Amino acid sequence: MKIKEALNFINATTTVRAKVDDGVMYINEKLNSDDDWFMRVSLYQSGWSAITADFDTCLDDDVDVMDLARVMDVVQRLICTPVNERFPEKKYLLVIKRENPFCPKYVSNIITELNGIGFDLSIDEKEARIFSEEELNQIKGREPSLAPSIDAMKEPVEDKDNED
Template sequence: MKIDEAVNIINSTTTVRAKVDDGVMYVHEKLNSDDDWFMRVSLYHLGWSAITADFDTCLDDDVDVMDLARVMDVIQRLLDTPVKERFPEKKYVLSAMRCAEGPFAIKQYVDAININTNNVEFHFGLANETANAMEFTQEDLDSLSDFFPKAAIDAMKEEVKDNG
């Protein structure tokens, strides 16, 4: 289970909320401030030793028992996920400044790669449009180094923001 998925499930409950800050997930009552967490989960550790709980002080009767059960289920599923798989994998697009409209350079994004026995070529989409741009993982980009210099790929790559 990915961290953002766990937060979304917990935040879909009516009486409990979760947030992530600096590698730690804080779980608190919906109506209490973020500082009044009743459970803190270190996202870089395995097992229940990653959990710090303060049920006596910060957990009121206002928390629905079904919401609390859901939180415990989500936390267990998160702890069962290897640490590396909890974090969303970064995605990238490739872009280049091209003289496609007369003497003016415009930014275009790669929307296809054609590979055949004789050559490899990028196909660029419309100017400044990322909607149809191909997305790559770092592993995908590393495999392109069989065809293109790594420095060229690194110069073209841009991280896709707001990955889900």
């Protein structure tokens, strides 16, 4: 489970909310201040040892039992997810900057052939292929001579759905 997905599940409840700050997910009642968390989950650790809970002082009877059950389910699914899979994968466009900086070309496809490798280019950013970090590392592993060029062409894709 990705962190953003966990936040969405918890924040869809009626009496509980969650937020992430500095690698930690804080879970508290919707009516309480942000400092009154009843559960804190480290996003860089696995297992229930990554969780600090303070049910006695920070959890009121106002929290719906089903909301609390959902929180426990989401936390369980989150800690069962390997740490590296919790975070969104970085995505990139490959952009060829030319002499005229106002007219970049975007890589829309990479073609591998027996005698080499080729790039399909487009002037339209909408036609550009979005590459994951893993895909680019595979290409650089197969074609080490391209690694400096790929690193120079990489531009991060801003994906609003992939935050946290």
